[in-house]
Amino acid sequence: xxxxxxxxxxxxxxxxxxxxxxxxxxxxxxxxxxxxxxxxxxxxxxxxxxxxxxxxxxxxxxxxxxxxxxxxxxxxxxxxxxxxxxxxxxxxxxxxxxxxxxxxxxxxxxxxxxxxxxxxxxxxxxxxxxxxxxxxxxxxxxxxxxxxxxxxxxxxxxxxxxxxxxxxxxxxxxxxxxxxxxxxxxxxxxxxxxxxxxxxxxxxxxxxxxxxxxxxxxxxxxxxxxxxxxxxxxxxxxxxxxxxxxxxxxxxxxxxxxxxxxxxxxxxxxxxxxxxxxxxxxxxxxxxxxxxxxxxxxxxxxxxxxxxxxxxxxxxxxxxxxxxxxxxxxxxxxxxxxxxxxxxxxxxxxxxxxxxxxxxxxxxxxxxxxxxxxxxxxxxxxxxxxxxxxxxxxxxxxxxxxxxxxxxxxxxxxxxxxxxxxxxxxxxxxxx
Amino acid sequence: xxxxxxxxxxxxxxxxxxxxxxxxxxxxxxxxxxxxxxxxxxxxxxxxxxxxxxxxxxxxxxxxxxxxxxxxxxxxxxxxxxxxxxxxxxxxxxxxxxxxxxxxxxxxxxxxxxxxxxxxxxxxxxxxxxxxxxxxxxxxxxxxxxxxxxxxxxxxxxxxxxxxxxxxxxxxxxxxxxxxxxxxxxxxxxxxxxxxxxxxxxxxxxxxxxxxxxxxxxxxxxxxxxxxxxxxxxxxxxxxxxxxxxxxxxxxxxxxxxxxxxxxxxxxxxxxxxxxxxxxxxxxxxxxxxxxxxxxxxxxxxxxxxxxxxxxxxxxxxxxxxxxxxxxxxxxxxxxxxxxxxxxxxxxxxxxxxxxxxxxxxxxxxxxxxxxxxxxxxxxxxxxxxxxxxxxxxxxxxxxxxxxxxxxxxxxxxxxxxxxxxxxxxxxxxxx
Numbered sequence: 001x002x003x004x005x006x007x008x009x010x011x012x013x014x015x016x017x018x019x020x021x022x023x024x025x026x027x028x029x030x031x032x033x034x035x036x037x038x039x040x041x042x043x044x045x046x047x048x049x050x051x052x053x054x055x056x057x058x059x060x061x062x063x064x065x066x067x068x069x070x071x072x073x074x075x076x077x078x079x080x081x082x083x084x085x086x087x088x089x090x091x092x093x094x095x096x097x098x099x100x101x102x103x104x105x106x107x108x109x110x111x112x113x114x115x116x117x118x119x120x121x122x123x124x125x126x127x128x129x130x131x132x133x134x135x136x137x138x139x140x141x142x143x144x145x146x147x148x149x150x151x152x153x154x155x156x157x158x159x160x161x162x163x164x165x166x167x168x169x170x171x172x173x174x175x176x177x178x179x180x181x182x183x184x185x186x187x188x189x190x191x192x193x194x195x196x197x198x199x200x201x202x203x204x205x206x207x208x209x210x211x212x213x214x215x216x217x218x219x220x221x222x223x224x225x226x227x228x229x230x231x232x233x234x235x236x237x238x239x240x241x242x243x244x245x246x247x248x249x250x251x252x253x254x255x256x257x258x259x260x261x262x263x264x265x266x267x268x269x270x271x272x273x274x275x276x277x278x279x280x281x282x283x284x285x286x287x288x289x290x291x292x293x294x295x296x297x298x299x300x301x302x303x304x305x306x307x308x309x310x311x312x313x314x315x316x317x318x319x320x321x322x323x324x325x326x327x328x329x330x331x332x333x334x335x336x337x338x339x340x341x342x343x344x345x346x347x348x349x350x351x352x353x354x355x356x357x358x359x360x361x362x363x364x365x366x367x368x369x370x371x372x373x374x375x376x377x378x379x380x381x382x383x384x385x386x387x388x389x390x391x392x393x394x395x396x397x398x399x400x401x402x403x404x405x406x407x408x409x410x411x412x413x414x415x416x417x418x419x420x421x422x423x424x425x426x427x428x429x430x431x432x
Numbered sequence: 433x434x435x436x437x438x439x440x441x442x443x444x445x446x447x448x449x450x451x452x453x454x455x456x457x458x459x460x461x462x463x464x465x466x467x468x469x470x471x472x473x474x475x476x477x478x479x480x481x482x483x484x485x486x487x488x489x490x491x492x493x494x495x496x497x498x499x500x501x502x503x504x505x506x507x508x509x510x511x512x513x514x515x516x517x518x519x520x521x522x523x524x525x526x527x528x529x530x531x532x533x534x535x536x537x538x539x540x541x542x543x544x545x546x547x548x549x550x551x552x553x554x555x556x557x558x559x560x561x562x563x564x565x566x567x568x569x570x571x572x573x574x575x576x577x578x579x580x581x582x583x584x585x586x587x588x589x590x591x592x593x594x595x596x597x598x599x600x601x602x603x604x605x606x607x608x609x610x611x612x613x614x615x616x617x618x619x620x621x622x623x624x625x626x627x628x629x630x631x632x633x634x635x636x637x638x639x640x641x642x643x644x645x646x647x648x649x650x651x652x653x654x655x656x657x658x659x660x661x662x663x664x665x666x667x668x669x670x671x672x673x674x675x676x677x678x679x680x681x682x683x684x685x686x687x688x689x690x691x692x693x694x695x696x697x698x699x700x701x702x703x704x705x706x707x708x709x710x711x712x713x714x715x716x717x718x719x720x721x722x723x724x725x726x727x728x729x730x731x732x733x734x735x736x737x738x739x740x741x742x743x744x745x746x747x748x749x750x751x752x753x754x755x756x757x758x759x760x761x762x763x764x765x766x767x768x769x770x771x772x773x774x775x776x777x778x779x780x781x782x783x784x785x786x787x788x789x790x791x792x793x794x795x796x797x798x799x800x801x802x803x804x805x806x807x808x809x810x811x812x813x814x815x816x817x818x819x820x821x822x823x824x825x826x827x828x829x830x831x832x833x834x835x836x837x838x839x840x841x842x843x844x845x846x847x848x849x850x851x852x853x854x855x856x857x858x859x860x861x862x863x864x
Contacts, residue, residue: 292850356856
């Protein structure tokens with residue numbers, strides 16, 4: 001099933017390097033289709049949205065409103081079991097408390113020569129949140145995107161969600177209510193992204209669009225980038241578990257399968273220093289696989305992209321983990337802190353035997369939107385920082401200008417920029 | 433010359449909205465050419481680089497080394513005037529001191545129920561810095577990109593710069609030395625971006641690429657995005673000056689021209705409450721224009737994209753400024769703080785009559801790489817944050833897992849993810 005790699009083997013480096021660059025996604029080229037849809041929504045606004053919704057979602061805006069009403073949201077909320085509402089509330093509260101600590105502070109100060117400098121943070125004015133329809137419509141993702149926006153102070157959080165025949169998963173609407181979403185429209189696909197970016201008669205434009213989606217949504221986000229901001233384009237999920245032999249193989253197998261069941265392109269990797277333990281985990285994976293509703297997806301992921309890597313000792317796992325730069329990294333070992341000190345590249349680290357990654361998906365408080373496909377080498381998970389922006393501040397008086405002017409003029413002159421030099425020089429003889 | 437807009441006029445809103453969406457760049461479609469170059473560098477490495485450098489830069493790597501040697505860097509440094517070296521050093525020191533304050537702090541804590549949570553920041557392992565050749569080769573930009581990377585703790589900062597016939601601007605090399613660049617290669621264009629992203633025999637790959645470049649470089653950065661991180665793709669520069677009538681029109685004209693001389697697509701806007709003052713500034717711009725080395729560029733920018741906007745009172749400038757979301761905003765008014773409180777969207781704010789934007793280009797200490805083309809609505813200037821990434825940390829013991837498990841299982845079950853639910857549930861009956 002999964003690939004088996006032993007670091008002691010001769011060809012390990014070559015096989016590991018090849019494993020690292022295995023593509024797990026076929027990127028469909030839908031750019032031309034998407035461009036036509038975006039152009040159409042820009043040109044015709046609501047009328048275009050109505051046509052696409054009729055065509056793709058079987059939804060007639062002549063009889064169903066594009067905007068989901070407060071009464072609909074409240075009714076959906078009331079239809080969700082109290083147990084699930086409590087779970088959503090617990091998750092939202094924990095996400096809110098953790099993300100509140102991420103809010104950056106303004107830093108306005110005067111330096112030694114009296115120059116005023118600073119960084120001032122403000123919330124983005126309006127954010128769009130794309131929520132996929134069907135089975136990929138996850139209430140937990142609504143919370144993970146909406147709550148940090150609310151914490152950042154974004155006044156408008158606009159959710160779009162495609163609604164086949166008008167129906168939206170009531171738990172998604174309940175999550176939107178709990179997460180502080182301020183407007184919801186039942187539109188999806190590239191047309192929804194276009195509406196958020198450019199606005200229509202009904203939908204005022206936003207300044208940034210976040211949230212996962214299919215190939216059309218991802219292509220649309222790339223195309224509107226610049227007009228609005230976008231979050232990362234997430235790839236299939238992945239977990240790396242570093243485990244010693246003292247783990248219950250069934251626990252580790254369950255963790256590997258929790259990734260694999262997401263998507264055929266998901267990836268689950270175990271690194272251990274004990275080949276017998278790896279075999280036990282492999283056996284447990286195969287046994288548990290059969291019991292899953294999404295067995296077919298999980299089996300495909302495990303077969304195509306799963307890996308069991310045997311290292312001579314656990315310290316050797318650290319440089320491999322840094323090269324893999326996993327979205328999720330579990331450290332199920334006796335002394336996780338010793339390993340953690342050496343980890344540089346990981347979206348999130350789950351420490352010890354009682355921190356399955358799944359806790360982070362729902363109720364840990366940290367964000368489950370994390371960098372995939374080795375991008376943890378250069379990027380971070382979603383946070384409050386994604387919903388704010390920083391303005392630099394500079395303030396000089398005549399004295400400070402006099403002190404800094406010669407250097408500025410020298411640099412401007414060396415760069416051949418006369419007007420730059422003059423803009424400073426002209427102020428040196430006149431003070432008010 | 434520049435457009436004249438009076439808010440008191442009937443058609444102001446329509447004209448202002450049109451003005452806001454004026455495109456200032458023709459984006460050349462070079463994607464196919466760039467893709468071929470990138471594929472070639474991936475396939476053939478150094479050999480491909482050598483061919484492109486011979487073809488585009490007239491540079492033969494058989495006789496000139498691709499890597500710029502330390503002796504060459506030292507010789508370049510020695511050839512630059514002491515006055516200019518001092519200016520570079522002053523700039524670098526001020527940039528370093530300001531950016532050091534931006535370094536985010538780790539936040540590792542335990543919450544009320546004993547769950548360990550945290551954010552840990554680490555520097556990116558290696559960063560590539562693209563520096564354009566020819567007249568767009570600005571030593572100040574080398575400092576603005578390299579110093580924050582050094583402050584962040586990035587161990588490898590790899591500069592690439594095209595060198596027509598082998599020559600590199602000595603001031604650029606001096607800035608690289610002062611800014612802490614660790615490797616320099618005389619390559620440019622899409623091929624240099626490909627080499628940084630994928631590596632060659634000579635150049636080890638980096639994890640992120642920053643710095644400005646022409647259409648080929650911009651397209652290459654977009655194409656390698658995902659394999660590596662990239663910074664924003666900067667558009668033409670822009671300044672918005674909000675000024676009252678008590679300014680010297682010549683000072684304000686010089687500031688407007690300092691933007692205009694950058695690029696034919698640059699934009700300079702004045703908002704004032706005094707039409708006579710605006711006329712005086714316009715006259716001063718026309719007078720100063722003739723004296724500039726780059727008069728042709730500045731004149732084209734001012735004619736095509738310059739604007740003078742007259743508002744009934746200065747408070748009315750604030751909402752317009754937020755819609756323009758300028759890269760640079762000067763507040764040359766008697767009470768700048770009153771206006772500043774209302775500004776939400778701006779890359780950088782320059783406060784008062786003695787803070788020309790040019791100071792921020794060179795020696796203010798803040799970064800001159802700032803969001804253009806209204807992207808200050810959703811993004812920020814370059815900072816130390818662009819050179820670090822955050823890893824989330826989660827740590828539960830058996831007790832914490834027991835407390836959070838029911839909600840996690842309820843949410844996983846509602847999302848139809850069996851293995852997610854099992855990964856938590858399986859740990860509830862066994863504790864070690």
